[in-house]
Amino acid sequence: MMNLDESKLSHRYTERNGVRLHYVEAGEGPLVVLLHGFPEFWYSWRHQIPALVAAGFRVIAPDMRGYNLSDKPAGISAYTMEELTADIAALIRASGEARAAAVVGHDWGGGIAWGFAMHYPQLLDKLVILNAPHPERLLRAFGTARQLRKSWYMFFFQLPKLPELLIQRNDFELPRSFFKKDMQRPDAVSEDDLARYLEAWRQPGAFTAAINYYRAIFLPSSLRAAHNPPRVDTPTLVIWGEQDSVLGSELATPDPAAAPNVRVTYLPDAGHFVHYDRPEKVNEHLLAFLQQP
Template sequence: MTLDESRLSHRYTERSGVRLHYVEAGEGPLVVLLHGFPELWYSWRHQIPALVEAGYRVIAPDMRGYNLSDKPRGVAAYASAELTADVAALIQASGAERAAAVVGHDWGAGVAWPFAMRYPELLERLVILNGPHPAKMLAALRTARQLRKSWYMFFFQIPKLPELLVRWNDYATFRASVKDDTRRPGAVTDEDLARYLEAWSQPGALTATINYYRAAFRPSSLRKSGKPPRVDTPVLVIWGEHDRYLDADLVAAPDPELAPNVRVVRIPDASHFVHYDRPEKVNQLLLDFLR
């Protein structure tokens, strides 16, 4: 299904002095789509039209630091509490009492999980695409296998140098991550890639996006409290098995004491960018879960 951008409304809302851009389309129960790293709202180009056609109202933001949203300075601005409060503000700005679902991929999933912990009253369902529960990710980072995949997270802790290297050769590493890592030929076209390049080139965007990783390695309220809060809402996890960034062990459902109502669907012929590789399959799973 092709995205008709003439049917999208570009809107802004503000929270604590940070202006957030989002696109909105459709009418009906609210679905919030949270993109990953290093993406933007446009990464949901296959899901937005399917959800609208099925009778849902969709909000897909540029998360803070990305594309047309503000890029506050400092690592603390990208702490989990700030990112989840942004999602709450988006739902409240929409006028809806709650979201029928919050859907997150990669870093969007890294925000969606704690959002469900902190604001359970603001969502009915949670959908995760290639994004482990925070407790599982913290445990995995103690293993050699995941450390080999996550080396860049530690590299990003160095000031300034990561920005210089990522910007080299017209963002070659970012271009490779969103295009060359996919499994379906043509999953990301040159026209698509131009949208990403435009977003990455926004002033302050590169440091802001890397600051997500820098903030994640600082003490957070979730870590200080020991075991994360329980997620009682129904959860659907969709996982592309050819993920070069996340170990296969992370696909398993979290401890039932942390999330007792989780269904996991593995897609064997898809990459970390499962919604690019198998958009029709992802859309069907998503819509079946929402019904």
């Protein structure tokens, strides 16, 4: 496993509609955009950035709006899929590239990556998803008792203020324990890694912004869009850790009518944070897909 040399990263900013977005950049070559999930920031890709750079790619890994060093606009409507995907389009344009060779997303970043492929297909060549269901697939799964038991927190997050209060108790004991709980590899997240996440979580408004991602998906406009999403024709690789405690493995494969060009790779010894648990395997599958003509 390659270690991240942060001295080789450039920290940059771009702005869209008054929201300043922070991202790290490294390498030269075809552009790959890495989108982190909840409750993370660009550092979640610490195992993938050096592998991609060594393979000849240019990497951009943003702090999504609301996270870490990016701005945290107020209000739920600032975190709709329309706003989040437009941020990614702005990042690609700010890079000076006409399009990305690939957009890669995990968890919420995966949901945004799906949405980006739906609404900006002209801006990417390939799509890679890590443990994030196609939105139409997730919406249907809410009709099953099994997934409702796993997804209880999404509904809890709809409450005002209380989720933030519970998450911040005892210096973020709940998200710290979640990181540890879902890992199949005991050393997947070190104490130094947790210190980095805590630094990001302690920033004013950070967890309200992160939870607003979940609140925004239940806005009427978001629910209508999820019922009839545009088809994704982009070549897509889904990498799925089967020991995911919050998303059932049956969610990995989208309806072929919604995304007909999808290949799914299951990793039976990985959980929700598949790129932490099995970084070498994830990098192997990711690079093979990206280097495929």
